[in-house]
Amino acid sequence: MKYSELFYTIQGEGKLIGIPSVFFRTSYCNLRCIWCDTPYTSWNPENKDITVEDSVTAISQFECSHVVITGGEPFIQGKELVALCSLLDEQGYHITIETNATIFVEVNADLISMSPKLENSNPPEDNRFFTRHQRERISPKVIRQFLDSYDCQVKFVVDSPEDLSEIQTLQQEINIPSETILLMPQGITPQILREKQAWLVDLCKENGYRYSPRVHVDIWGEKRGV
C-alpha cells in the first residue's frame, strides 16, 4: 500500500476522542482541499510502500486495540484496504476508517468516520484541481451507502457560520440523522480553533449537532505523526 506514516497516539476528533489508537495514514487523495492538513498525502503525496501483512505487523507492535485508517483517502486503494481490514478484524481490532466519503467499498470496519468536504474546501478557481475537486467533493449516494451499512459519524469542517446552510441542505437531501453529525472548527493552530469555538458551539446547540474539538491540534499544532 502507498502510505505516509504509522504512529501511536490518541484519537483527537469525533465520538471516540481520547482513545489510544494506532494511526495508519495512507497516501494519495482524489480531492485537493485548500486547507488540507495533510498535504503530504494529497497535494504532494508521499510514496512509501508497505505490504498489507507488514502493516499489520507494524500495527501489532503497539499494545493497542484501536486502529484508525486515515489518509489521504484510504478508499482509493480499495483492494488493499479490504485485505488490511480483513486481517485486522480477524485479530480483533476495533477499526475506524476516516474517509472523505466519495468512494464506497465494502470492508470490515467498526466505525466509518465520514468527512464530506464543503465549498470552503475548494482550491482557487484557476487551480488545475478546482473542477475535479468541486465535482467530486460531495457524493450523496456514497454517504447514503455508508450510513445504510455501518456505524457512522459525519464530521464537517466548518470555516464560518455561512457554512451551516450547506450542511443543512445536505442533511435534508441525504436524510442524515442529526445525532451522527459533528461540527469541527477549520484551522491548523490552537489559536485559530479557539477563535471559532464559541459560535460553532452555538450552531451545534441550535441544530442538535455534536461539537468536536481537535485535541491533536490543541496539543501539537501542525506537528506530524502525533
Ligand code: SF4
Ligand atoms: S479529503 Fe482530506 S486528505 Fe484529501 S485533500 Fe481534503 S483534507 Fe486533504
